[in-house]
Structure formats: structure tokens, C-alpha cells
Amino acid sequence: MFRLILPSIALLLIICSNRHSAVVSAIGFSIVGYIATDWLIPRVGQSFVKIGLYGKDQSKPGKPVIPESVGAVSATVYLLVMFLCIPFMFYKYMVTTTPGGGIRGASIEENGDLTGNLFPHGKLSEYLSSILCLESTSLLGIADDLFDLRWRHKFFLPAIGAIPLLIVYYVDFGATHVLVPTFVQPWVKMTNIDLGWMYYAYMVSMTIFCPNSINILAGINGLEVGQSIVLGILALINDALYLAMGPNASWESHRFSAVIILPFLGVSAALWKWNRWPAKVFVGDTYCYFAGMVFAVVGILGHFSKTMLLLFLPQIFNFVYSCPQLFNLVPCPRHRLPRFNDADWLLYPSRANLKDEPPKAFFKPILRVLHKLKLIDLEFEGDKIVSCTNMTLINLALVWFGPMREDKLCNLLLVLQFFIGIAAILTRHALGLLLFGHDNLWAIV
Ligand code: UD1
Ligand code: MG
Numbered sequence: 001m002f003r004l005i006l007p008s009i010a011l012l013l014i015i016c017s018n019r020h021s022a023v024v025s026a027i028g029f030s031i032v033g034y035i036a037t038d039w040l041i042p043r044v045g046q047s048f049v050k051i052g053l054y055g056k057d058q059s060k061p062g063k064p065v066i067p068e069s070v071g072a073v074s075a076t077v078y079l080l081v082m083f084l085c086i087p088f089m090f091y092k093y094m095v096t097t098t099p100g101g102g103i104r105g106a107s108i109e110e111n112g113d114l115t116g117n118l119f120p121h122g123k124l125s126e127y128l129s130s131i132l133c134l135e136s137t138s139l140l141g142i143a144d145d146l147f148d149l150r151w152r153h154k155f156f157l158p159a160i161g162a163i164p165l166l167i168v169y170y171v172d173f174g175a176t177h178v179l180v181p182t183f184v185q186p187w188v189k190m191t192n193i194d195l196g197w198m199y200y201a202y203m204v205s206m207t208i209f210c211p212n213s214i215n216i217l218a219g220i221n222g223l224e225v226g227q228s229i230v231l232g233i234l235a236l237i238n239d240a241l242y243l244a245m246g247p248n249a250s251w252e253s254h255r256f257s258a259v260i261i262l263p264f265l266g267v268s269a270a271l272w273k274w275n276r277w278p279a280k281v282f283v284g285d286t287y288c289y290f291a292g293m294v295f296a297v298v299g300i301l302g303h304f305s306k307t308m309l310l311l312f313l314p315q316i317f318n319f320v321y322s323c324p325q326l327f328n329l330v331p332c333p334r335h336r337l338p339r340f341n342d343a344d345w346l347l348y349p350s351r352a353n354l355k356d357e358p359p360k361a362f363f364k365p366i367l368r369v370l371h372k373l374k375l376i377d378l379e380f381e382g383d384k385i386v387s388c389t390n391m392t393l394i395n396l397a398l399v400w401f402g403p404m405r406e407d408k409l410c411n412l413l414l415v416l417q418f419f420i421g422i423a424a425i426l427t428r429h430a431l432g433l434l435l436f437g438h439d440n441l442w443a444i445v
Helices: 002-017 022-050 071-089 091-097 121-147 157-161 163-172 197-216 223-245 248-275 284-301 305-311 313-326 361-372 393-401 406-436
Strands: 054-056 065-067 177-179 192-194 339-341 346-348 351-353 378-381 384-389
Touching: 002 022, 022 065, 022 071, 022 248, 071 091, 071 121, 071 248, 071 284, 121 157, 121 163, 121 248, 121 284, 157 163, 157 197, 157 284, 163 197, 163 284, 197 223, 197 284, 197 305, 197 313, 223 248, 223 284, 223 305, 223 406, 248 284, 284 305, 305 313, 305 406, 313 393, 313 406, 361 378, 361 384, 384 393, 393 406
Parallel strands: none
Antiparallel strands: 054 065, 177 192, 339 346, 351 384, 378 384
8 A cells, every 4th residue: 555655646746746846746756766766776786796796894793795886776767767857847838838840949929829939948958967967977986886996087077077067057157256245345346256267167176076075975884875865955955945035036046956856865765775774785986976966966057056065064074184094194094984893883983004104204293283182093102103093074973972883873974964054054144144235045035
């Protein structure tokens, strides 16, 4: 009985809403995405293992082998669902304004006359360029999972995948200026600064940062997909605020954002069911890149890329904190995930061995300061540093709060992500009002 309820709701939402609301049909498609992903994962898992796509769950006794890269299922279902979405998203324009039959560039008016084209080609190209960008990012993720690409090779590839996105941004919106705070305006004598090409460089950096930052805040069951779900919910809350209280001008972009995120949440929820502790599958780099790019896409084409970055504060912290290891000032082991203790099933901070591979000499005093500030834990032999905890937010949580079971640690990090995100959204709108004299959310209030 229950098995029939969800598909029926999905069908109802899709069929009944297509004339009115793209967001409601996206909810329907998100349920379709959930059902399809949840149905597929247990059925294809063993095929992944057969072709060598498996990984050892490092934080379980005996390190059991489970399918890896199963996020590819979520990404594939998402893309197919988004293709299916197209006729429903644009149905109302197709039936009311497009005469079809090869009469291009014309639309039907209510009295039956043909006039100039009203079909929203701009919206369709936004939608298609997003799918194209997500498709190429998923391909990059699959290639990485299959061939374990080198960092220097895979680092800049998302930026190439984002070219269609940036072209559409340039043609459709093209804004490259940032507002100057009111109290600075009398000094610089301008209300905004045009960043020009630097704004495009910023957006390109975002397409590189978002996918990679999710991939390096990883290593405990459920965290990659869990943080993506929390980020998706936060972005939806921001969209809902604009749709409920924002000016009409912002509705289109936030509707677009919701339409992209809702099906993403559907396929991610199904993946979370199989990846949460104790994990039955790993999501793989495919999912991390794909999920990160979803946020870059909605940030850029939804025109709230700066707010989106605020939601990524924990990932930004994790990246900055990781820099000494990422740039080899301190040795970086292949895996920095916490150390599992068989005896009590708890996770302890993992450590980098500095005895055999000492850190750069100039960095040693900085390590001592970080230790004093309780931002890392150093181990000494006499006065000599012999090891330090790996510099990830996951290990830092263990340094601060003590050893923890894997699921508790994951939940703690997800709750942290959620509340930081909520605080970021509130601060962003309160500060907008304070710094610029108005905020685009309160524009009509
Ligand atoms: C990134 C991190 C690495 C971390 C890894 C965990 C950096 C620079 N790299 O590397 O430190 O160890 O992610 O995903 O920060 N695994 C588990 N439990 C999990 C998830 C993963 O044991 O819940 C292990 C499994 O052995 C799995 C492997 O991690 O096979 C996947 O690692 P991979 O995604 O290939 O690592 P990277 O993304 O290169
Ligand atoms: Mg990874």
C-alpha cells in the first residue's frame, strides 16, 4: 500500500501542476528521483564491486568491502529526471504561446493571432546549460573514481565544464558589479564597483571550489551526502524567503534554483539511506563533484553566488585549515579520516607522522601556536614534535569534543553545518540592510 502512495503523490503533483507551477512539478520529480535511486542502489551495488569499484570501510572492524562510486546512480537518475522535467517545466508556454508546426519565432495571442516570440528561450538555455555542466562534472567524477586522476589534472576540469553556464550568465544577466557599503560611498564617490572579468574569475573559482570542498570534507559514513542535503535545504530556505517576501524581479532566479535543487534532494535522500552509518555503499568522488557543482550552478544562475558561499562556511574553514597539508608544509597522508578503535568502536583523531617526514622548518613554530590554541594536537618526544592531528574539521571536532562514534560525529557536523547556514542567511540579510541601506529581500516590505 505504502509503495503505491509515494508514486501516486508524485504523479499527481507532476500532472496537476504543469500548467501553473514549475516548483510543484519539481517536487513531484524529486519523489520520482528518490524512488528510482532507492530502487536501483541495492540492485546495482554488486555490479560495481564486480568491476572493481569498491572500497574498504576504514571505520568498521575488519574493514569490510562495500560498493564505491554509487553516487553515480544518483547523478544519472538526476540527469534523466531533469530531462523528463523539461516538457513539464515549459508546458504552459508550449500550449499557450507556441504555434508549433514549423512556424518558428512566433507565438499565438489570446485572440488567435500570431505575434513575436514569447517562448522563454533564455530560461530554456539556463536550464540546458545547467544540465550540460552537471553532466560533464559527473563524467569527471566517474573518470576520477575509475582512474584515480591526479589532483593537478582534475583540479581545473570543472571550470571547463562551467563554460556554457558562464556564457548564459553573460548573455542573460551579465551583472559584474558589487555594491559599495553606504558608509564607504562618500569616500569612494560611487555606489557600486564593476569587477568586470574578475567577477567571471570568481565564478570560475566557485565551480572549482564547491566540488572539491565537499570531496575533502569526507571520510565518515553519511558525511558527503549529509552535508549536501543540509546545503540543499539551506539554499531552499533562502529561495523560499525570496519567493515569499522578495521583489518580483528575484522570483524567476529563485524559482530556477528551487527547480534544480528539489530533484537533487530526492536522489540524495535515497543515497543517504544507503550511505548513512553503518554504510552499505560509498558515494565516491562522482557524487562529491556532482553535488558541489549543483550548488555552483544555482549560485551562479540563481544570482546568489555570494550567499551560496556563506552557506559553504564549514567547507571554507575545512579548506583553509587543510592548506598546510594540501600545500605540503606538513605531510599529508593519502587518507586523513579519523582512526577507528576496534575495542570501543569510537573514532579518534588521526595523525600525520612528523618523525620520518618533518614539516617545513618555518612552519614548526606555527604548529606550536596552533597546538597552544587547541586547533591541533601535537605529540612530543622531549622537545621534538613527532606527530600532529590531521588538519580536517572532522579531526578538529574529535580534538575538541573527544572520541565519538562515527554516526554521532557525522550528526554533530551536520547540525553544525545547518546552524552556521541559518546564522549566515540571517546575518547576510541583516547586514545587507545595515551596510547598503536596503536588502534585496526586504525591498518590498
Ligand atoms: C579525500 C580526502 C582524504 C579522505 C578521503 C575520504 C583530502 C586531501 N583528501 O580524498 O583525506 O580520507 O577523501 O573519503 O582531504 N572511506 C571510509 N568511510 C567513509 C568514506 C570513505 O572508510 O565513510 C574511505 C574508503 O576506504 C573509501 C575511500 O575513503 O574507499 C574513498 O576515498 P577517496 O574518495 O578516493 O579519497 P579522496 O577523495 O582522494
Ligand atoms: Mg573522495
